[in-house]
Amino acid sequence: MIIVKIGGNILDSPERLQAFLADFAQLPGPKLLVHGGGKIASAFGQRLGIEPKMVEGRRITDAETLELVTMVYGGLVNKQVVARLQALYCNAIGLTGADANIIPAHKRPVRTIDYGFAGDVAGPDSINVAALETIIEAGLTPVFAPLTHDTQGSMLNTNADTIASVLATALAPKYKVQLVYCFEKKGVLQDSENDASVIPHINASKYKTLKAEGVVHAGMVPKLDNAFAAMQQGVAQVLICEAEALTSINTGHYSGTTLSMN
Amino acid sequence: MIIVKIGGNILDSPERLQAFLADFAQLPGPKLLVHGGGKIASAFGQRLGIEPKMVEGRRITDAETLELVTMVYGGLVNKQVVARLQALYCNAIGLTGADANIIPAHKRPVRTIDYGFAGDVAGPDSINVAALETIIEAGLTPVFAPLTHDTQGSMLNTNADTIASVLATALAPKYKVQLVYCFEKKGVLQDSENDASVIPHINASKYKTLKAEGVVHAGMVPKLDNAFAAMQQGVAQVLICEAEALTSINTGHYSGTTLSMN
Numbered sequence: 456m457i458i459v460k461i462g463g464n465i466l467d468s469p470e471r472l473q474a475f476l477a478d479f480a481q482l483p484g485p486k487l488l489v490h491g492g493g494k495i496a497s498a499f500g501q502r503l504g505i506e507p508k509m510v511e512g513r514r515i516t517d518a519e520t521l522e523l524v525t526m527v528y529g530g531l532v533n534k535q536v537v538a539r540l541q542a543l544y545c546n547a548i549g550l551t552g553a554d555a556n557i558i559p560a561h562k563r564p565v566r567t568i569d570y571g572f573a574g575d576v577a578g579p580d581s582i583n584v585a586a587l588e589t590i591i592e593a594g595l596t597p598v599f600a601p602l603t604h605d606t607q608g609s610m611l612n613t614n615a616d617t618i619a620s621v622l623a624t625a626l627a628p629k630y631k632v633q634l635v636y637c638f639e640k641k642g643v644l645q646d647s648e649n650d651a652s653v654i655p656h657i658n659a660s661k662y663k664t665l666k667a668e669g670v671v672h673a674g675m676v677p678k679l680d681n682a683f684a685a686m687q688q689g690v691a692q693v694l695i696c697e698a699e700a701l702t703s704i705n706t707g708h709y710s711g712t713t714l715s716m717n
Numbered sequence: 718m719i720i721v722k723i724g725g726n727i728l729d730s731p732e733r734l735q736a737f738l739a740d741f742a743q744l745p746g747p748k749l750l751v752h753g754g755g756k757i758a759s760a761f762g763q764r765l766g767i768e769p770k771m772v773e774g775r776r777i778t779d780a781e782t783l784e785l786v787t788m789v790y791g792g793l794v795n796k797q798v799v800a801r802l803q804a805l806y807c808n809a810i811g812l813t814g815a816d817a818n819i820i821p822a823h824k825r826p827v828r829t830i831d832y833g834f835a836g837d838v839a840g841p842d843s844i845n846v847a848a849l850e851t852i853i854e855a856g857l858t859p860v861f862a863p864l865t866h867d868t869q870g871s872m873l874n875t876n877a878d879t880i881a882s883v884l885a886t887a888l889a890p891k892y893k894v895q896l897v898y899c900f901e902k903k904g905v906l907q908d909s910e911n912d913a914s915v916i917p918h919i920n921a922s923k924y925k926t927l928k929a930e931g932v933v934h935a936g937m938v939p940k941l942d943n944a945f946a947a948m949q950q951g952v953a954q955v956l957i958c959e960a961e962a963l964t965s966i967n968t969g970h971y972s973g974t975t976l977s978m979n
Contacts, residue, residue, distance in 0.1 A: 527792065533791070550811075
């Protein structure tokens, strides 16, 4: 089972998105896609006069921002991706964490900052795996928008990386799960200024060293922390690569950075 | 199996919507909801500077209007309804016709008017009943937005009444289907100016007479034509009522207008 997360940079380019979806549709076996959409949401937010609210560099999801992301992630981006995958003979079904109650979450508690309608997922045990398995076993390919719900009637805005890793972990007891994070770089870089300096493989002890030495770029730390946490909970492998490298999975000659425990 | 269609007037009122969804969640047995959302789409369209395009009184779905309705119907309205039903212990799953390829459609051919991205459904035989049955048999309650796809990669805007009737007809061989259209009046009125003049029952021959006499209001004719066509193809019964009358289904003392062939 391959779980792929794509971010905004792919969604912003119709040509790159189409090429990526064609590669994704070709992946054999059960698969699942998680997408972001922050840039498209920001662009529509601007047109709607919804100003991005940031506190200490982090986005706050107030009521009108929640409406915006529910529309853009759950509607526009999700359904466009589903329609395009259908045209590529991939039987996609668009979902949020509210649908079939697959990802119940809770509003992030207010400590120093009130993040508004931001949803945190307790962990893989809270995932409704049975419903998700029914969908996968029916031959369908789930496409998840980065949205969850609070089970009290409200949608919540949840980080797409988090959704990808929690679903991967929840499905790990049933499937051999490979988690792929597609992002704007070719992999984890030794030198963040040099795109050719991709580190081909990082295991848990090397990650500890790289983090201690400050080699891993600050923005990458949460992604890699998430990845190693997922592997500790049963995910077989994590690959960090650019979207164009997805087909390398079929050849086994991975392009990008592979992560493993040992 | 009960298939209920709700229109914009309920979606516009948070209190009426909440009361309706509570009633819907209480309906026993398998059920399915189809919603509209035209007024909410128009309001967001105005904020986005997307002018409604009308030709001969009918709405045209150009490219930016398609984006708008995909966001509003497939995202905002659909996921808000799903999240609220989940809070009412109804295990809802939001869908469009693109998801699991349940409702393939085709762009309406251009004759005198180019309706743009308006989707027509060939008929109940084109519905992917197997995928829909899998979802229903898993104990899930499908919630459909009025969107389909062209199987070539594009979403299409499709009338919610049409989606309700084509799904009802497609499911009729498997389930005893009751189709309920909730709208702004208490039922089909003998006198369109008098809300108390609900006609309690109309059969096929009475409908012919009412139509010939011009008693049935022009706006009702497509709805009733659809309803009788669905019954001719196996739907057991059609009820036309206001949203608040939904609970009358549980008592058997229907409030509104029941339609049947004989």
